[in-house]
Amino acid sequence: MFWPSSAQASTFMPVQASKIAMHVDSLYEFLLWASLISCVLVIGGFILFSIKYKRKSESDRTPYISHNNLLEFLWSFIPFVVFMVVFAWGFFVYREMRTMPQDGLEILVEGQKWNWTFYYKSGKISAGELWVPENTPIKLVMTSKDVIHSFYLPAFRNKQDVVPGRYTALTFNAEKKGDYQVFCTEYCGDQHSAMLAKxxxxTREEFDRWLANDPYKGLSLTEIGQKVYGSRCAMCHSQSDVKMVGPGWKGLYGSSRTFVSGDPVAKVDENYIRESILNPNAKVVVGFGPASAMPTFAGQLSEQEIMAIIELIKGLK
Ligand code: HEC
Ligand SMILES: [Cu+2]
Structure with a gap:
């Protein structure tokens, strides 16, 4: 379900979407076989010798064996060679993975509990959906708004921690068209497993078209609100009165809210919702304090999207 159906995943591994993925898998396969052979030799030898050299009578004496130069050399040298092969092989694959392209397409990635936002140089902002052209070196420059997350592309065998207060980078070159799953692989709170992106x-043409396209064309404000809700708010808010990480939205508009700070009771109107989205800690609702678990969406949502959310909440009577 997570992998594209166009390319087949093997029994143990997800689809290989890049050359590096193939290189990682080859090394992994080598390690697997080397370990298996060593395991059979060591455990097999152990069992064989225990039977062969079992003490047969009370007077059975172990012969005096001091050493065997050839044998000792071989059991040191052969593993040494195998380990050096693994080291060199791993080094080259790692270097290939971590060498950032000079002329790649750069996209800024921001992680926060619990979604991914992608900022393109054209100004386009995309939530939960990373679009890239095929056969193009991509460089993701990544940071986090809150805790440490990790950006993981299984089909590319590539991941990188995303850390608040600094930038980290990850590169890949997608050789196969298709949709691939992005996971967060750093445990970051109770909705960690829902921190997904696609x-x-x-193709280059489709990418250019997507970049120029207004995703909300022809949609009503409430429909836009639903889209924003689905990608940004659904992990924490229900549209009924069910309490999740945050309060349910049904009947929110027009109701009176009391705050942990003891601030005067406020009535929910457009400005209150706007402030809740841009500065969640300004007024933390009783039952959800002391600090708000909600990240700020300042700079991530357009005015249109904020209005659309307000419109959506207003309609949830
Ligand atoms: C990580 C979880 C989380 C996400 C994601 C989140 N919220 Fe919240 N939200 C909360 C929590 C917790 C509260 C209650 C504390 C507070 O008042 O800030 C809250 C409060 C609110 C309130 C005030 C509710 C009230 O009862 O007064 C509004 C409005 C709101 N969120 C809107 C949004 C919108 C719109 C989005 C998506 C763009 C969103 N939230 C995304 C956790 C979240
Ligand atoms: Cu995360």
Whole structure:
């Protein structure tokens, strides 16, 4: 379900979407076989010798064996060679993985509890969906708004921690068109497993079209609100009165709210919702304090999207 159906995943491994993925898998396969052979030799030898050299009578004496130069050399040298092969092989694959392209397409990635936002140089902001052209070196420059997350692309065998207060980078070159799953692989709170995104690898033309396209064309404000809700708010807010990480939205508009700070009771109107989205800690609702678990969405949502959310909440009577 997570992998594209166009390319087949093997029994143990997800689809290989890049050359590096193939290189990682080859090394992994080598390690697997080397370990298996060593395991059979060591455990097999152990069992064989225990039977063969079992003490047969009370007077059975172990012969005096001091050493065997050839044997000792071989059991040191052969593993040494194997380990050096693994080291060199791993080094080259790692270097290939971590060498950032000079002329790649740069996209800024921001992680926060619990979604991914992608900022393109054209100004386009995309939530939960990373679009890239095929056969193009991509460089993701990543940071986090709150805790440490980790950006993981299984089909590319590539991941990188995303850390608040600094930038980290990850590169890949998608050789196969298709949709791929992005996970967060650093445990970051109770909705960690829902911190997903989709990578869409498309042709250059499709990519350019997507970049220029207004995703909300022809949609009503409430419909836009639903889209924003689905990608940004659904992990924490229900549209009924069910309490999740945050309060349910049904009947929110027009109701009176009391705050942990003891601030005067406020009535929920447009400005209150706007402030809740841009500065969640300004007024933390009783039952959800002391600090708000909600990240700020300042700079991530357009005015249109904020208005759309307000419109959506207003309609939830
Ligand atoms: C990580 C979880 C989380 C996410 C994601 C989140 N919220 Fe919240 N939200 C909370 C929590 C917790 C509160 C209650 C504390 C507070 O008042 O800030 C809250 C409070 C609110 C309130 C005030 C509710 C009230 O009862 O007065 C509004 C409005 C709101 N959120 C809107 C949004 C919108 C819109 C989004 C998506 C763009 C969103 N939230 C995303 C956790 C979240
Ligand atoms: Cu995370």
């Amino acid at each position: 990578l869409h690898v498309v």
